[in-house]
Amino acid sequence: MGLDKDLLDILACPHCLTPVREDGEKLVCTRPECGLRYAVEDGIPNMLIDDADKTCPKCGKARAYDGRVLSCPGCGGKVEDPRLAARSA
Numbered sequence: 001m002g003l004d005k006d007l008l009d010i011l012a013c014p015h016c017l018t019p020v021r022e023d024g025e026k027l028v029c030t031r032p033e034c035g036l037r038y039a040v041e042d043g044i045p046n047m048l049i050d051d052a053d054k055t056c057p058k059c060g061k062a063r064a065y066d067g068r069v070l071s072c073p074g075c076g077g078k079v080e081d082p083r084l085a086a087r088s089a
């Protein structure tokens with residue numbers, strides 16, 4: 001069962017604001033270095049970063065999230081929230 005296309009069209013990754021795509025039972029951020037995976041429970045997407053699968057798309061390790069930056073202990077990759085990045089620039 002797929003998600004409603006109108007709903008999918010307005011959903012974006014809350015971390016990097018990039019659109020998401022459906023991948024099986026999950027919604028996946030389409031920004032390659034982010035790639036957060038959000039669960040869909042009973043047809044309702046759970047778009048909370050804290051609950052998302054934060055597996056690193058590059059090295060497969062679980063990334064840490066401090067409320068602002070996703071950081072990978074494996075490859076050192078970092079993905080910052082673009083809103084916060086703009087503010088500090």
Ligand SMILES: [Zn+2]
Pocket residue numbers: 013014015016017018029030031034035036
């Ligand atoms: Zn993202």
Ligand SMILES: [Zn+2]
Pocket residue numbers: 056057058059060061072073074075076077
């Ligand atoms: Zn990594």
